[in-house]
Amino acid sequence: MSARDNGSEVIEFILLGFSGSQGLHLSLLVLFLLAYMLTVTENVVVMAVICTSPLLHKPMYLFLSHLSFLETWYISVTVPKMLLSLVAPKFRRISFAGCMAQLYFFLALACTECVLLSVMAYDRYVAICSPLRYPTIMHPGLCSLLATGSWLSGFSISLGKVFFISRLGYCGPNIMNHFFCDVSPLLNLACSDMSVAELVDFVLALLILLGPLLLTVSSYVKILSAVLRIPSSTGRHKAFSTCASHLAVVVIFYSASLFTYARPRAVYSFDYNKLVSVVYTVLTPLVNPIIYCLHNQEVKTALRRVAQKVAQALGAST
Numbered sequence: 001m002s003a004r005d006n007g008s009e010v011i012e013f014i015l016l017g018f019s020g021s022q023g024l025h026l027s028l029l030v031l032f033l034l035a036y037m038l039t040v041t042e043n044v045v046v047m048a049v050i051c052t053s054p055l056l057h058k059p060m061y062l063f064l065s066h067l068s069f070l071e072t073w074y075i076s077v078t079v080p081k082m083l084l085s086l087v088a089p090k091f092r093r094i095s096f097a098g099c100m101a102q103l104y105f106f107l108a109l110a111c112t113e114c115v116l117l118s119v120m121a122y123d124r125y126v127a128i129c130s131p132l133r134y135p136t137i138m139h140p141g142l143c144s145l146l147a148t149g150s151w152l153s154g155f156s157i158s159l160g161k162v163f164f165i166s167r168l169g170y171c172g173p174n175i176m177n178h179f180f181c182d183v184s185p186l187l188n189l190a191c192s193d194m195s196v197a198e199l200v201d202f203v204l205a206l207l208i209l210l211g212p213l214l215l216t217v218s219s220y221v222k223i224l225s226a227v228l229r230i231p232s233s234t235g236r237h238k239a240f241s242t243c244a245s246h247l248a249v250v251v252i253f254y255s256a257s258l259f260t261y262a263r264p265r266a267v268y269s270f271d272y273n274k275l276v277s278v279v280y281t282v283l284t285p286l287v288n289p290i291i292y293c294l295h296n297q298e299v300k301t302a303l304r305r306v307a308q309k310v311a312q313a314l315g316a317s318t
Contacts, residue, residue: 049299
């Protein structure tokens with residue numbers, strides 16, 4: 001046993017994962033494996049198209065390539081372990097250090113995405129509200145600085161939260177009702193003063209989420225105000241279509257994140273938590289590239305050109 005006696009420290013956790021029969025686990029294994037492969041493929045294709053298409057060498061697509069790179073790793077932090085646990089019960093065990101490492105990289109990538117989405121909102125604000133000054137304001141140096149700052153802030157902020165969680169103390173039981181090491185299940189297993197731990201976690205979650213969210217909302221308020229001042233309906237539609245895909249991604253991301261990390265503990269439910277966790281760990285990284293590609297004519301044009309070049313190269317080689 002990992003929790004040897006009452007008061008001894010936990011050295012590993014057992015992830016319960018998903019309940020159900022072996023047949024259900026096999027179905028989930030196939031479903032999640034397919035989703036994982038599609039997600040990685042989609043995001044790699046998006047990064048390759050942006051990198052090889054001069055048409056997409058713009059600030060908006062630089063940030064999109066960072067988002068695709070991020071989500072390739074974001075889904076890789078949790079899903080491979082979940083797939084192994086569906087294969088055999090022995091893979092449901094995870095060491096304390098491994099659990100904290102998984103939690104850190106998961107939170108770091110999630111926090112980075114929060115900041116990156118707010119940076120993308122600011123980019124759309126400048127493009128719509130100050131189109132003539134856009135090339136001057138969003139110059140390559142600033143874009144690189146904003147992208148780098150997103151990564152540094154995300155990985156720095158999450159370090160403090162994981163350090164706090166790791167110092168709470170865990171004296172058993174070591175069974176976690178989740179499919180990966182997340183904040184709420186860990187707090188539920190901590191043997192420290194939970195009232196203080198939950199309060200600190202709630203405040204940290206609000207600070208981490210609300211800062212970038214407020215910047216994103218303020219950007220879209222100004223965007224909406226500028227769009228409504230455009231006289232023609234065609235012009236309004238064209239202006240707003242440039243940020244529609246980003247807005248859809250923001251709504252999906254923050255809906256799941258706020259429900260999971262910034263809701264009162266009184267409405268907490270393990271079953272609901274696992275269901276919502278599937279949304280933001282599996283579904284969101286899967287649909288984000290689709291949303292950006294389906295609602296962006298430049299990306300679709302670049303995809304067609306790359307596909308034609310690949311087809312021509314394959315035809316020439318045969």
